[in-house]
Amino acid sequence: MAFDITPYINKNPSEVRALIREGRIDFPTAGMCAGYAQANLVILPPDYAADFEEYAKRNPFPCPILEIVRGEPITHAMGEGANICTDIPRYRVYENGVFTKELTDAADYWKDGYVGFLIGCSFSFEEALLREGIEVRHITQGRNVPMYKVDLFQTVPCGPFKGPMVCSMRPMTPEKAKRAYEITSKMPNVHGAPVHMGPAEAIGIRDVMKPDYGEAVDIYPGEIPVFWPCGVTPQAAVENAKPPIVITHAPGHMFITDILNAELNDYLEAQKKGR
DSSP: OOOOOGGGTTSOHHHHHHHHHTTSOOSOOTTOSTTEEEEEEEEEOHHHHHHHHHHHHHSTTTOOEEEEEOSSSBOSSSSTTOBTTTSSSOEEEEETTEEEEEESOOGGGOOTTOEEEEEEOTHHHHHHHHHTTOOOHHHHTTOOOOEEEEEEEEOOOBTTBOOEEEEEEEEEOHHHHHHHHHHHTTOGGGTOSOSEESOGGGGTOSOTTSOSBSOOOOOOTTOEEEEEEOTTHHHHHHHHHOOSOEEEEOTTOOEEEEEEHHHHHHHHHHHHTTO
């Protein structure tokens, strides 16, 4: 279903998070708050949090951690005072590995000891692509980005967390795909370079027009599909780990941070070095 992000392109993140909290935005966030990084979310009970943190560290391209939220569901590094349980348009609840419901407010699910993980999102590099004149088809068509489970690319397991990498796809000409590779390879904290450029069948996707998450987009003559590691990968791992409960963002419905895309990579590199 098409939706219009135009009123939200130039708003600042705190304004849009407030509208989300009020229930006035309940659709995908790609293209909102131009310039600012967006993040995926996973909230886990304490018995599973340590294994998931290690799983993310072992799989930094699909699961780059931006912030770990403990105690209250309030963020600091990625947006001072924001709430990961109310400031995302749609959430998904998984019980024993099974997706059971989608909702617009997850506040009732947060309990003492729970840990939230904000994970880097490919929406962050889309701004860089658009700046270089590379069309991002799902934004053009007002759709959620198409995402696929790719069994050929298995993640490195940790404890109960394992499974295929989920990849997001953007069609473009081979020339623009090469330029997109050059741009995104310099952004390792938001998924980095594509993992595949070319026919979807080559990586085991039978029908590129039937994504596992999100919505299909048009692929025009002369274009190839280009696949990036995707922050929905943890949702596939959750299905295998089967914790009693997990709360995630709904695919495409992200947490909008207060960190500029242009500054995110350097910010995270500095965090890693303890500065």
